[in-house]
Amino acid sequence: MSAKSAINKEIFAPHDERMLGAIQVRRRTKKKIPFLATGGQGEYLTYICLSVTNKKPTQTSITKVKQFEGSTSFVRRSQWMLEQLRQVNGIDPNRDSPEFDLLFENAFDQWVASTASEKCTFFQILHHTCQRYLTDKKPEFINCQSKIMGGNSILHSAADSVTSAVQKASQALNERGERLGRAEEKTEDMKNSTQQFAETAHKVWLLVRCKAH
8 A cells, every 4th residue: 555545544534534635744944953852752754735624615724734754644733624734836947946934824844855756746636626516715826837727628628528539429420320221222222113114114004015916
């Protein structure tokens, strides 16, 4: 089981929530922190998770989850409602970058994702979730690449492509059916014409035969 699947099972499922997305991060700082300064529990991995409740009215939240070294379990740490998110800073809109900032009403965190692609995926999910679940007070997305902001469009484009393909296939089948239908009509007409010609010829032959006698 992957770490993200385990987080969803251990942290969110027991509270009737489902995780929409998660990203492994580390703090972005120029200051070197001594090994012993990490605390009595030792080293740990940090994940920023986005979740939503299964029951309505739905509530979405952003949760900081940690996994300490030597442990297979995960621990829920800080949590914010999505409405408390004020700004998402992608740092650099002109290149793939793993760095990003999250500004909440009462907190500000600077992070570095494991990879730029993981950050891109998480931002797409976050942006889509904000558009879907927040009616007002939506967070500001700044310094983000267009492909990140277009995450929802990408999903819709894929869906539109599938829909278009299905429509074209359906149209092709309908046109083929119409052609087959016209061909069947022509065949039936030819059959009827041939039958009528045969009947007429037979009548003419009987008439000629009667006159001959």
